Amino acid sequence: MGTLIMKFGGTSVGSAAAICATAQIVQAARPVWPQVVVVASALSGVTDLLLKGAQTAADGDAHTFRSIAQDLRAKHFSVLSDLIKPPEQASVARATVEVYVGEFESLCHAVNVLGEASPRALDAISSLGERLSVQLIAAQLKAIGVAAEPIEASELVVTDGHFQTANPIETLTRAKTRGRLLPLLAKGVTPVVTGFIGATQDGVITTLGRGGSDFSAAILGVALDADEVWIWTDVDGVMTTDPRIDPAAQTLSALTFREISELAYYGAKVLHPKTIRPVVERGIALWIKNTFNPKYPGTQIVRDNGHVTGRPIHGGVKAVAVIRGQTMITVEGRGMLGVPGVAARTFGAVARTHTSVSLISQASSEQSICFTVPDSLTSSVIAAVQEEFRRELADRDIDAVTALEQVVIVTVVGAGMRHTPGISGRVFGALGAERINIIAIAQGSSECSISLIVDQQDADAAVRAIHRLIVNP
Numbered sequence: 001m002g003t004l005i006m007k008f009g010g011t012s013v014g015s016a017a018a019i020c021a022t023a024q025i026v027q028a029a030r031p032v033w034p035q036v037v038v039v040a041s042a043l044s045g046v047t048d049l050l051l052k053g054a055q056t057a058a059d060g061d062a063h064t065f066r067s068i069a070q071d072l073r074a075k076h077f078s079v080l081s082d083l084i085k086p087p088e089q090a091s092v093a094r095a096t097v098e099v100y101v102g103e104f105e106s107l108c109h110a111v112n113v114l115g116e117a118s119p120r121a122l123d124a125i126s127s128l129g130e131r132l133s134v135q136l137i138a139a140q141l142k143a144i145g146v147a148a149e150p151i152e153a154s155e156l157v158v159t160d161g162h163f164q165t166a167n168p169i170e171t172l173t174r175a176k177t178r179g180r181l182l183p184l185l186a187k188g189v190t191p192v193v194t195g196f197i198g199a200t201q202d203g204v205i206t207t208l209g210r211g212g213s214d215f216s217a218a219i220l221g222v223a224l225d226a227d228e229v230w231i232w233t234d235v236d237g238v239m240t241t242d243p244r245i246d247p248a249a250q251t252l253s254a255l256t257f258r259e260i261s262e263l264a265y266y267g268a269k270v271l272h273p274k275t276i277r278p279v280v281e282r283g284i285a286l287w288i289k290n291t292f293n294p295k296y297p298g299t300q301i302v303r304d305n306g307h308v309t310g311r312p313i314h315g316g317v318k319a320v321a322v323i324r325g326q327t328m329i330t331v332e333g334r335g336m337l338g339v340p341g342v343a344a345r346t347f348g349a350v351a352r353t354h355t356s357v358s359l360i361s362q363a364s365s366e367q368s369i370c371f372t373v374p375d376s377l378t379s380s381v382i383a384a385v386q387e388e389f390r391r392e393l394a395d396r397d398i399d400a401v402t403a404l405e406q407v408v409i410v411t412v413v414g415a416g417m418r419h420t421p422g423i424s425g426r427v428f429g430a431l432g433a434e435r436i437n438i439i440a441i442a443q444g445s446s447e448c449s450i451s452l453i454v455d456q457q458d459a460d461a462a463v464r465a466i467h468r469l470i471v472n473p
């Protein structure tokens with residue numbers, strides 16, 4: 001056993017009690033792992049507050065950011081005083097909180113004067129949440145006798161200048177991270193690193209995008225050649241479906257990279273594929289675990305050809321997810337038969353509206369193509385496609401470009417489906433038994449997922465019907 005990276009999300013550090021539990025988890029790992037690195041998010045809700053301060057300031061409001069500053073000060077101070085006794089022990093952390101909240105106020109003041117929040121300013125402001133939280137976590141670790149040091153990832157993660165969604169530069173990051181962290185780790189100190197942030201080569205603070213702390217953990221895992229990365233959150237792992245739709249949802253013991261990517265794409269709240277790929281590809285073990293139920297093993301993410309352990313799931317179907325608020329657009333016409341380029345022109349037109357298409361299906365008669373886009377983008381997409389085919393529409397080679405609104409995409413995921421014949425039949429059968437009409441179907445060529453379009457009002461019933469195939473086959 002060598003190096004373990006543990007990332008704690010906003011709810012895992014969202015209160016004094018949560019930080020206490022987090023620190024105990026780190027303390028328990030210390031005797032087992034010679035080198036432990038903690039990566040932390042901001043306290044839950046803090047990033048939203050910081051951005052709200054910036055936005056209102058830019059909109060000409062000179063008051064809201066000041067009251068947000070008061071709230072931030074109060075929130076971090078109250079956690080510190082609940083955690084650290086006697087209070088003098090927390091004096092460094094308190095002073096740092098004061099400095100950073102002051103920085104928030106002056107940055108927002110500048111934004112207010114300018115009447116504009118540039119992406120660069122937004123990164124400087126939103127980075128403060130993590131810079132505050134690591135102070136609290138490191139203070140609590142020290143208070144329970146774990147040698148720890150708060151570290152700002154601007155010292156470790158080198159990115160390009162793409163503010164708000166910066167991309168790390170791997171070689172530079174590797175050198176800086178190792179130079180800064182290895183000496184600490186050698187001394188047995190646990191670095192408590194800010195998630196979410198990095199800096200350009202010139203040292204200007206950047207952020208990796210909302211929810212970017214998971215990505216930070218992956219970046220550090222790769223840079224340090226870690227053995228394992230554990231993502232601590234507030235659920236037991238990835239579930240077979242959303243438990244709000246079906247309370248019979250269960251936690252999956254393992255998922256492949258491709259499966260989790262499909263789920264993330266189709267709206268399940270799981271790790272971002274960008275986070276997972278570098279870690280899984282290097283054979284670093286990746287786990288999702290629950291801070292509030294630390295004894296539970298959680299979900300492991302494995303390579304696509306990796307060995308999947310745990311409960312065998314019937315028929316290879318593992319999970320079902322739903323993406324709501326979609327419109328299905330159909331381009332239809334007998335004149336399309338055998339004419340090359342219709343699909344390319346259709347999606348070229350869609351791309352010009354900067355819309356990302358979530359599902360495509362073409363009938364083999366080649367007389368229609370249908371695809372889905374988010375509801376809010378329907379009219380701009382239709383206009384772009386009609387414009388592209390103006391001549392064909394006039395000549396009646398294309399009969400119509402139509403929209404069917406208020407549909408959802410239900411996606412069934414499972415790598416084992418490839419080896420199991422008859423899955424689609426069972427899925428369609430389950431929906432048929434519930435008298436749910438399937439509007440369109442698409443299967444990825446990886447055979448790792450099947451997606452169905454159904455009417456919005458059938459969404460939950462469709463998910464439950466398919467989910468029954470997973471939990472009681």
Ligand code: ASP
Binds near residue numbers: 047
């Ligand atoms: N605090 C940041 C956010 O809320 C990053 C993260 O939590 O991963 O987006």
Ligand code: MG
Binds near residue numbers: 010211
């Ligand atoms: Mg968060």
